[in-house]
Amino acid sequence: MVSLEKIARLAQESRFDSLGPAVCVDPEKLSSLGEGTRYDVCASTHSPRSPNLPGICHSFSHDGRCISLFKTLYTNYCSHQCNYCTNATNCSRRAATFSYTPQELVGITLSMYRANYIEGLFLSSGVGRNEDHIMERMLETARILRQKHCFQGYIHLKVLPGASRSHIQEAMELADRVSINLEAASASHMSEMSTTKNYESDILQRQRYIRDLETSENLPAGQTTQLVVGASKECDEEIFNRVLYEYKEIGVRRVYYSAFSPQDGTPFQNREPQPQWREVRLYQVDWLFRVYHFHPQEIWHAFDENGLLPNADPKMTIARELVDLPVDPNIATYRELLMVPGIGPRSAKRIIALRKRQTILRKAELASLGVRIKRAAPFLKIGGWRDATLQMWSA
Ligand code: SF4
Incomplete structure (x- = not known):
């Protein structure tokens, strides 16, 4: 794992200047935009022992290889009001805002790729003042990489809430994987978590665009999604119901889970943090459905009467219920x-x-x-x- 500190040190030593003087990266910007992705999960491999550190993360390519990606925001400026996020306009301790230019991001990515630190880029972002403007900048980054520099590395692009269908299509043409964060298990939980994001039109509709483009335009970049677990007091049963919909109706390749952790200055700062084990148990039932092909009716036995997963191995709980002899x-x-x-x-x-x-x-x-x-x-x-x-x- 290459830390953000190390990347910032490389920037200070001007190691990213190989593409010319235009690529001169401010280490503070690099740290802030890298740190901003701390809760963007790109692989289910993080754990208390291997936390989801910002900087260079690990993910899996189409052929199952574990790959290192430079994980960053394009900008940490965001006009949304999500009650759990430090980039939101309603966060009283919002950090200084930074944005890359496409050229800067291309320079860092190529320098690190050529030095064998990374095998690709995981690019997320706040929406800035306007999601179309930031989507266009993110796409320009991927365009320069692919078309000008013939970049063969892996690219994961986040689709911003409310992004246009044409931007989504181009993202799917340029990237190996796209994703849009669900964050909440339902529209009502989303309305508690964010006063500005519309669950149906900003998120679910964009997921359907991706699903439809996959088939109508034969674009192979599949989509993943991510849920914040426990921010709005939803139970695991509600989460798993949404996950079933995502796999069956939307065709997502993976759902990632991120246990809610309250952040200072946000409206949710006094909410209870969620234990890491809750995230782990959700990954386990997800695995039983996706890899073991357990029927949902079997998996429901792992949940208690309150719709929660106890801190016990769900497969063991199910076996105790269903294996009679x-x-x-x-x-x-x-x-x-x-x-x-x-x-x-x-x-x-x-x-x-x-x-x-x-x-x-x-x-x-x-x-x-x-x-x-x-x-x-x-x-x-x-x-x-x-x-x-x-x-x-x-x-
Ligand atoms: S849209 Fe994303 S970056 Fe913006 S406030 Fe919400 S969670 Fe934060």
């Missing part, structure tokens, strides 16, 4: 194997391949296939025996 790996279907905690899609397929050749008689055989035995054993019956140490079957 110990599963015999020698005869279970793929779906039955997948229900067992500690067995994922890959190990389930390996079990099915192995049992065609031999009967599975020992836990060690399963462990060698990648099964996490400590978690799986209580739900399994191996060689006619089930794990007698487990309380749950007798509970």
Whole structure:
């Protein structure tokens, strides 16, 4: 991870001047605009141990490679009033505002790309006074990179709320990935979180433009989105319902979650911060739906009566509810194997391949296939025996 401090130091040492004297970057601007992306998530890999630091972040390319991206705002000036955001006009401790020019941003990106610090650019922004003007500047940056410098690196462009359809189309032509932040689970929660953003027209309508352009214009840049978790006291059930809509109706590739953290000077500064584990549990149910293809009816068992996800592994909670009898790996279907905690899609397929050749008689055989035995054993019956140490079957 290359920190913002290091990037600022490189700027001070004039390392970004390779494209000529026009590219002279103010380290304070670089720090402020980098810091402004702290809550823009571009991969679900951040955790308390690997926080979503501004500067250079990691994301995943189409082929699943982990790539380093220079993550920055184009400008931290924004005319919206979002009650959780330090760039909003209603934040009493709004920082000094900065904007890049397209040429500056191109210079930094190319210099870092050529020096092998990054493999691409993640460009977000405040909307400035007018979203069309800032979208145009962001697109100009991507245009210069792609067309003038034949930049082959990865580009992720944020679509600003309210952006025009033509700007969205060009973003999809230039970028590998586009995204527009949902932020809230519903229009009513959005109206609590922002007095200026219209959930339907500024966000959902723009998502539909992207979805339709993907098919009508055959533009491969898929879209992702992001939710702020817990800013408006929504429950996890409301979030997951929205997530299901996003995957099924909008066709987003990924939903990212960012636990709400109150910021000084914002109208939400006294709201309770959300624990990191809430974000983690949402990623886990998202994974069960998207990768394990669990049916929503199965996943709902992970939620409590208040529509919240407890701080417990959702797959374990679901298995305790739905796995009635110990599963015999020698005869279970793929779906039955997948229900067992500690067995994922890959190990389930390996079990099915192995049992065609031999009967599975020992836990060690399963462990060698990648099964996490400590978690799986209580739900399994191996060689006619089930794990007698487990309380749950007798509970
Ligand atoms: S639109 Fe984005 S940058 Fe602007 S105030 Fe809202 S959250 Fe902040």
